[in-house]
Amino acid sequence: MGRLSIENVSKIYGDPASEGAVVALRDVSLDIPDHAFCAILGHSGCGKTTLLNMVAGFERPTFGEVSIGGEPVSRPGWRNTMIFQEYALFPWMNVAENIEFGLEMKKLPQQEREEARRTYVDLVGLQGFETKYPRQLSGGMRQRVAIARALAVCPEVLLMDEPFAALDAQTRGAMQDELVRIWRREPKTVMLVTHSIDEAIKLADKVVVLSRRPGRVKDVVEIGLERPRDEDHADYIALRRRLRELIYDDFDERS
Numbered sequence: 275m276g277r278l279s280i281e282n283v284s285k286i287y288g289d290p291a292s293e294g295a296v297v298a299l300r301d302v303s304l305d306i307p308d309h310a311f312c313a314i315l316g317h318s319g320c321g322k323t324t325l326l327n328m329v330a331g332f333e334r335p336t337f338g339e340v341s342i343g344g345e346p347v348s349r350p351g352w353r354n355t356m357i358f359q360e361y362a363l364f365p366w367m368n369v370a371e372n373i374e375f376g377l378e379m380k381k382l383p384q385q386e387r388e389e390a391r392r393t394y395v396d397l398v399g400l401q402g403f404e405t406k407y408p409r410q411l412s413g414g415m416r417q418r419v420a421i422a423r424a425l426a427v428c429p430e431v432l433l434m435d436e437p438f439a440a441l442d443a444q445t446r447g448a449m450q451d452e453l454v455r456i457w458r459r460e461p462k463t464v465m466l467v468t469h470s471i472d473e474a475i476k477l478a479d480k481v482v483v484l485s486r487r488p489g490r491v492k493d494v495v496e497i498g499l500e501r502p503r504d505e506d507h508a509d510y511i512a513l514r515r516r517l518r519e520l521i522y523d524d525f526d527e528r529s
């Protein structure tokens with residue numbers, strides 16, 4: 275199903291033989307089990323978005339292979355949908371139309387589309403807002419629509435590129451809790467890119483730390499804490515310290 279496998283993946287932008295080529299990722303291998311929640315953490319420019327884009331099928335690896343459920347990813351599709359920081363909703367469509375968009379593309383009959391729309395509006399708690407347009411919604415509500423739209427097409431892997439970075443701190447915290455609630459009700463393999471150590475510990479089962487560019491897997495930290503996670507718990511604090519060390523140690527190596 276949604277087991278995500280990244281095997282010896284390198285990404286070079288530009289002609290690999292030229293001096294101007296940018297090696298964004300080098301020899302990255304990861305195995306993310308079906309329904310696991312994985313966060314990718316690393317400094318700016320270490321290749322997090324590049325990795326996500328390859329899993330989404332927007333970019334092809336220069337070397338190596340990405341596969342979902344044993345099938346290589348060669349282009350974007352329903353199996354691997356992306357949620358962006360800026361929501362990427364259609365401003366001329368209301369909430370219901372935005373959520374149904376992918377279902378129309380999938381050519382689902384109208385009755386099934388409406389059923390799916392109702393299910394996902396309920397799941398993200400937007401009952402009563404179906405006829406509102408994105409401009410009439412708060413940032414947190416827009417991101418709920420984006421999550422509903424992504425889940426409605428039944429992807430095997432959900433990809434999120436700093437989905438809460440544009441939200442204020444309070445809304446971000448609420449949306450993180452909401453995402454965990456949604457993911458537990460509708461388990462998916464999730465790959466989430468973040469700059470925030472706390473977001474990674476709060477949400478993920480596994481945190482993949484990338485080194486500075488060219489990004490390599492520096493470590494994979496298993497979180498193993500019960501949800502909801504208590505920031506004051508000694509194990510949480512120890513994990514935060516470990517992840518900080520991994521990130522800053524990398525910084526020191528280069529400075």
Ligand SMILES: Nc1ncnc2c1ncn2[C@@H]1O[C@H](COP(=O)(O)OP(=O)(O)OP(=O)(O)O)[C@@H](O)[C@H]1O
Nearest residue numbers: 287288296298317318319320321322323324325487
């Ligand atoms: N299309 C492209 N052409 C050339 N270089 C690129 C391209 N896309 C990304 N890069 C380079 O690849 C490297 C990795 O970029 P990427 O956006 O994946 O990093 P990131 O870790 O997501 O960064 P940030 O955290 O700042 O969003 C960077 O040096 C970037 O400049």
